[in-house]
Amino acid sequence: xxxxxxxxxxxxxxxxxxxxxxxxxxxxxxxxxxxxxxxxxxxxxxxxxxxxxxxxxxxxxxxxxxxxxxxxxxxxxxxxxxxxxxxxxxxxxxxxxxxxxxxxxxxxxxxxxxxxxxxxxxxxxxxxxxxxxxxxxxxxxxxxxxxxxxxxxxxxxxxxxxxxxxxxxxxxxxxxxxxxxxxxxxxxxxxxxxxxxxxxxxxxxxxxxxxxxxxxxxxxxxxxxxxxxxxxxxxxxxxxxxxxxxxxxxxxxxxxxxxxxxxxxxxxxxxxxxxxxxxxxxxxxxxxxxxxxxxxxxxxxxxxxxxxxxxxxxxxxxxxxxxxxxxxxxxxxxxxxxxxxxxxxxxxxxxxxxxxxxxxxxxxxxxxxxxxxxxxxxxxxxxxxxxxxxxxxxxxxxxxxxxxxxxxxxxxxxxxxxxxxxxxxxxxxxxxxxxxxxxxxxxxxxxxxxxxxxxxxxxxxxxxxxxxxxxxxxxxxxxxxxxxxxxxxxxxxxxxxxxxxxxxxxxxxxxxxxxxxxxxxxxxxxxxxxxxxxxxxxxxxxxxxxxxxxxxxxxxxxxxxxxxxxxxxxxxxxxxxxxxxxxxxxxxxxxxxxxxxxxxxxxxxxxxxxxxxxxxxxxxxxxxxxxxxxxxxxxxxxxxxxxxxxxxxxxxxxxxxxxxxxxxxxxxxxxxxxxxxxxxxxxxxxxxxxxxxxxxxxxxxxxxxxxxxxxxxxxxxxxxxxxxxxxxxxxxxxxxxxxxxxxxxxxxxxxxxxxxxxxxxxxx
Ligand code: C2E
Ligand code: MG
Ligand code: MG
Numbered sequence: 001x002x003x004x005x006x007x008x009x010x011x012x013x014x015x016x017x018x019x020x021x022x023x024x025x026x027x028x029x030x031x032x033x034x035x036x037x038x039x040x041x042x043x044x045x046x047x048x049x050x051x052x053x054x055x056x057x058x059x060x061x062x063x064x065x066x067x068x069x070x071x072x073x074x075x076x077x078x079x080x081x082x083x084x085x086x087x088x089x090x091x092x093x094x095x096x097x098x099x100x101x102x103x104x105x106x107x108x109x110x111x112x113x114x115x116x117x118x119x120x121x122x123x124x125x126x127x128x129x130x131x132x133x134x135x136x137x138x139x140x141x142x143x144x145x146x147x148x149x150x151x152x153x154x155x156x157x158x159x160x161x162x163x164x165x166x167x168x169x170x171x172x173x174x175x176x177x178x179x180x181x182x183x184x185x186x187x188x189x190x191x192x193x194x195x196x197x198x199x200x201x202x203x204x205x206x207x208x209x210x211x212x213x214x215x216x217x218x219x220x221x222x223x224x225x226x227x228x229x230x231x232x233x234x235x236x237x238x239x240x241x242x243x244x245x246x247x248x249x250x251x252x253x254x255x256x257x258x259x260x261x262x263x264x265x266x267x268x269x270x271x272x273x274x275x276x277x278x279x280x281x282x283x284x285x286x287x288x289x290x291x292x293x294x295x296x297x298x299x300x301x302x303x304x305x306x307x308x309x310x311x312x313x314x315x316x317x318x319x320x321x322x323x324x325x326x327x328x329x330x331x332x333x334x335x336x337x338x339x340x341x342x343x344x345x346x347x348x349x350x351x352x353x354x355x356x357x358x359x360x361x362x363x364x365x366x367x368x369x370x371x372x373x374x375x376x377x378x379x380x381x382x383x384x385x386x387x388x389x390x391x392x393x394x395x396x397x398x399x400x401x402x403x404x405x406x407x408x409x410x411x412x413x414x415x416x417x418x419x420x421x422x423x424x425x426x427x428x429x430x431x432x433x434x435x436x437x438x439x440x441x442x443x444x445x446x447x448x449x450x451x452x453x454x455x456x457x458x459x460x461x462x463x464x465x466x467x468x469x470x471x472x473x474x475x476x477x478x479x480x481x482x483x484x485x486x487x488x489x490x491x492x493x494x495x496x497x498x499x500x501x502x503x504x505x506x507x508x509x510x511x512x513x514x515x516x517x518x519x520x521x522x523x524x525x526x527x528x529x530x531x532x533x534x535x536x537x538x539x540x541x542x543x544x545x546x547x548x549x550x551x552x553x554x555x556x557x558x559x560x561x562x563x564x565x566x567x568x569x570x571x572x573x574x575x576x577x578x579x580x581x582x583x584x585x586x587x588x589x590x591x592x593x594x595x596x597x598x599x600x601x602x603x604x605x606x607x608x609x610x611x612x613x614x615x616x617x618x619x620x621x622x623x624x625x626x627x628x629x630x631x632x633x634x635x636x637x638x639x640x641x642x643x644x645x646x647x648x649x650x651x652x653x654x655x656x657x658x659x660x661x662x663x664x665x666x667x668x669x670x671x672x673x674x675x676x677x678x679x680x681x682x683x684x685x686x687x688x689x690x691x692x693x694x695x696x697x698x699x700x701x702x703x704x705x706x707x708x709x710x711x712x713x714x715x716x717x718x719x720x721x722x723x724x725x726x727x728x729x730x731x732x733x734x735x736x737x738x739x740x741x742x743x744x745x746x747x748x749x750x751x752x753x754x755x756x757x758x759x760x761x762x763x764x
Contacts, residue, residue, distance in 0.1 A: 002052055002130055009049040012206030016042050019213040026217045033084040034216045037077040041209040043070035048202040051133065060133035061122050067199070068110050068119075068144055072103045074205070075151045082155040085177065085216060086162050099151065106147045109140050119144065145192070156181055173215060180204070180211045239324040241270060245317055259324060274322070278305060291327075302331040346394060347401035349423070350416030356471040358414045359426045363467050371464040372432050373471075374425040375478035376404065379456040381421035388451050396455055397421065399446045403457075407437065424475055429463060434493055441492040456489060458482050462496040480504055507562045510546075510554075514568055518575050522547050525579040528745035529754070530597070530716065530738045533730050537755055539595035539629070541738060542580045543745045544572060560601075570607035573600065577614060577628075581621040583748060584628060592755075597629040597659060602636045611650045618656075625655030631682065633661050637672055645675070652677045659716070664704065674711060681708045685719035685739065702732045709733065 020038040023031055047067030051060045079099070083089060090096045113119040119140025122133040135141070159178035163171045184204030191201045233240050239256035241249050249270035257264055260273040278292045289306045304325045312318050342354035350358060363371060378384075378400060385393035397417075404415050404423055411431035418424045437459065445454045460482030462474050481496035517523050524547060527540035546554035563569040580596045587594060604610050618625050630651060637644050648658050658678045665684035673681075683704055688697050701717075708715040717729045720739030729737065746754060 001128060002055075002132075006049060006053045008203060009045050009052065009206075012045050012203070013042055013049070016045070016206060016209050019210055023213060023217060028217055030081075030084045030216050033077070033081040034213055037074070037081045037212060038209050040070065040073040040077040041205055043067075044074055045202055045206055046070075048199050051199070055131045057122060057124065057133055064120065064122060064133075064135065065110065065113075068141075069107050071148055072107050072110075072144075075148050076100075076103055078155050079151055081212065081216075082158050085212075086158055086174070088158065102147055103151075106144050110144060113140060116140075152181075152185060156185065173219065176215055176219075177212065180208045184208050238326070241267075241274070241322040241324075243320045243322070245319050247271075247320070250319075256324070278303070278324075300328070301326060302328045344417040347397055347417050349401050349404070350414070352416060352418045352424070355414065355416030355418070355424055358416075359424075359471050359474075362414055362426060363464065366428075367467065370429040371426055371467075372429050373462045373464055373474040373478050374427070374432075375418070375460040375462075375475050375482055376400070376423040376425065377458050377460070377479075377482055378421040379458060384453060384455070388453065392446075392448055392451055392453075395448050396446045396453070400455070400457060403440070403444070407440065418475065432461075438492055442490075457492060458485055459493045460496065461493060477501065507566075510559050510562060511566060511568060514563065514571060517546060517548070518571060522549065523572065523575060525576055525583070525748065526745035527583075527596070527748055527751040528738060529743045529751070530595075530736060531742050533735045533737075535742070537594065537758065538736070539597065540751060541597040541631070541745075542576055542583075542599070544576050544599075545745075564601055564603050567603060567607055569601045570604045573598075573604050574608070574613060577617055580628060581617045581623055584623045585621040588623065588627070594755075595627045595629050595657070597631050597657075599631050599661065600636070602633065602639075605636065605640075605644070605647075611647050611654075614651065614656065615654055618654075626657060629657040629659055629680070631659045631661040634663070634672070637676065641672075645677070648677045652679070662718075664701075670707070673713075678713055680714045680716055680736075682716045682718045682738075683734075685717060685721070685725060688725070698728065701729075705729075705732050705734055 016038050020035055020042075023035045023038060026034075044067045047063045047065070047070055050063030050066065054060050054063060076099070110119055118138055120138060121136045123136055124131050125134050126132075137145075156178065159174055159181060162174040163178050166174060184201060184207070187204045188199075188201035191199050234253045236253060237255060239259045240253045241256050241260075242251040244250050249267040252260065252262060252267055252270060256262075256270075260270055260277065262270055262273065277294065287306075287308045289304065292303045292305055294301050294303065304327055305322065306325075307320055307322045309320045310318055342351055343349065344351050349355075359373070378396065381393065381396070384396055400423065401417070404425060408415055408425055408427055411427045413425055413427035413431070415423065415425040441457050441459075443454070444457055445452055460478040460480065462478040462481065464474060477496045477500070480500045481494040484500065485491045485494040524545050525542040526545045528543060529537045530539045530541060532538050544556050544560070546559060548554050560569065560572070563572055577598050580598050584596055600610060614628070614630065617623075618628055632648075652658055657680065659680040659682055660673070660676070660678050661682045662684045663681050664687040681704070683701060688694070688701065705715045714736060715734050716736035716738065717725075717734050718738040720726055720729065720737050720741045722741055725739075726737060726741055743754065
């Protein structure tokens with residue numbers, strides 16, 4: 001007996017120590033209170049081991065002290081563990097202090113027992129020839145037992161309460177502990193009343209510690225988990241089917257039963273029904289996921305099917321499950337979102353980004369087809385918006401969008417809105433019928449209520465002969481074509497050709513160099529003599545030339561229109577006027593009496609105060625204003641006539657000569673001429689050469705000459721190329737001439753040499 005119990009206690013001590021060691025590794029919230037309980041359980045077991053094993057009165061008595069005092073600590077640890085396990089806290093601070101005080105008193109009174117012998121005494125009894133020391137309890141021991149029992153019973157009551165108040169599944173974790181506690185308590189009670197020499201209840205305590213360790217830190221309530229998982233699976237929105245290792249359906253949740261149309265609890269047909277429902281459903285054991293659409297159009301349903309194998313601890317296949325998730329709603333929302341992102345909210349056409357994507361795809365998929373990329377633009381859309389309001393503007397856009405839809409839908413075309421008032425179309429070249437398109441665009445009228453407006457739509461067409469370039473570049477090219485019919489009302493379609501690209505590149509090339517060219521004096525004034533009726537050179541017209549370091553000699557026709565378009569002409573002109581002033585200043589110093597006519601572009605007026613700049617230059621170079629003559633064309637007067645008139649008056653009042661250039665070559669308004677403060681009229685002889693009826697043209701020139709004298713304006717014939725012309729014009733009374741017949745424009749040095757050689761500035 002003695003040896004058996006000694007071994008049992010020893011094993012328990014070791015087991016508690018081992019559990020304590022493993023409890024240290026746990027990070028669970030309850031771990032500290034479990035560790036404390038395990039630690040405190042060891043001394044009482046040691047106490048009992050001593051009592052059982054010693055056979056000596058004194059040592060047995062020491063064992064009793066370790067046992068009893070140790071039990072005070074155990075009972076405290078038990079209470080703390082109970083609170084932690086049941087997730088409770090002390091009901092009040094006072095109670096906590098009271099319990100601690102009572103336990104302290106108990107420990108104290110037990111420690112005083114050697115002096116007062118009020119708690120217990122041990123007596124020897126002989127069992128099987130061995131001396132055991134049995135306890136004879138007194139009042140102190142009774143107090144100790146009351147304390148210990150009271151706390152023990154409190155813990156038991158808490159566990160009973162928890163066991164019966166929790167759900168059936170959860171109560172398991174409480175009932176196990178409660179059972180062990182009751183078991184230990186009963187044995188303990190039995191020991192007390194039986195007064196047996198060995199406290200068997202200690203085995204219960206040891207066992208209790210180990211069970212607490214297991215249930216608190218390692219126990220996973222499998223039954224609870226099973227029930228919960230089953231509940232979750234049954235309640236899930238997605239359909240779930242479970243299969244055994246032979247792939248036979250053994251269970252399906254409610255959505256699964258409904259989806260497959262099964263009779264509840266009869267899963268035999270599940271396989272067949274699933275195969276009918278989902279064509280991609282395959283009988284595979286491996287894990288797989290697939291999406292499946294069933295039905296079509298608006299009734300289409302989207303599903304995600306997932307089949308997963310289930311394996312046991314040893315990685316053996318024990319079955320599988322299939323989940324079917326209906327994602328129709330998300331899919332529809334996604335489609336809607338995509339639609340919104342890809343379509344213009346006003347016209348419902350593709351947005352630019354999506355159009356580019358679609359065009360790229362179409363071109364890639366059909367490398368053998370020749371395509372047209374069309375850039376459609378509403379001319380002066382801003383004016384439509386300003387005059388009729390944005391609502392009507394939107395209506396115009398909708399009309400154009402409809403027109404594009406109606407015209408191109410049948411032609412395998414892809415189209416969309418590029419931005420504001422521009423649209424893009426891609427269609428096979430052979431499907432584009434320019435005649436039909438021209439016809440429908442020639443009378444494009446948008447009507448809304450009382451407002452109606454004829455809308456000019458221009459199409460720039462790029463034939464995709466380089467399908468690998470970016471879509472945006474294709475549209476740039478189509479747009480380039482469009483610019484070539486900018487001001488035309490009768491033509492609506494313009495085709496891109498490589499010359500246009502060359503032109504744009506050329507424009508960019510020279511525009512980027514102009515600033516530097518002026519600085520380096522690559523731009524030079526050439527002078528073309530102006531002579532009187534005797535052929536004497538009286539002055540010259542300054543005409544710009546660009547002596548380009550790599551492109552050679554550039555005539556104004558190659559760059560003046562470009563700079564007139566982008567406004568850089570004002571830089572050229574200011575520079576030319578300055579050059580003219582420099583020359584005049586030098587001539588004045590050298591005593592040469594000649595004038596220089598400078599050209600003024602209509603665009604100059606947008607970028608500077610022309611009169612102010614010219615006056616300042618004349619002042620800066622101290623030039624008598626009469627020597628600097630100003631050539632303007634009639635187009636200058638087309639815009640803002642009053643301001644321009646006063647500007648001419650200003651110049652004239654300041655002594656400058658004002659000349660009308662190219663009279664007769666463009667739009668001539670005789671009516672305007674009578675009010676214009678001009679000194680000289682340059683009659684363009686191109687008028688003569690262009691005419692079919694020379695006699696009539698001559699009559700007109702004659703009359704213009706006469707009329708200009710009548711208005712007090714001197715006439716000058718420019719572009720005189722032949723002697724006949726010269727004689728004829730002289731006879732008509734013209735006294736000033738300019739033209740190749742006399743001399744071509746030449747550099748300033750050449751001009752000066754030419755003047756010297758022609759005996760005192762006389763030409764011909
Ligand atoms: P424009 O002002 O009417 O200048 C006369 C143009 O006629 C010059 O051409 C001149 O070379 C050309 N010409 C002169 N006599 C004859 C002739 O007998 N027959 C023919 N067929 N042509 C003749 P150019 O120098 O090529 O200049 C062309 C135009 O460029 C000028 O016409 C003027 O409008 C513009 N331009 C030239 N230089 C400047 C400038 O510095 N500033 C501005 N804004 N425009 C300029
Ligand atoms: Mg001129
Ligand atoms: Mg001219």
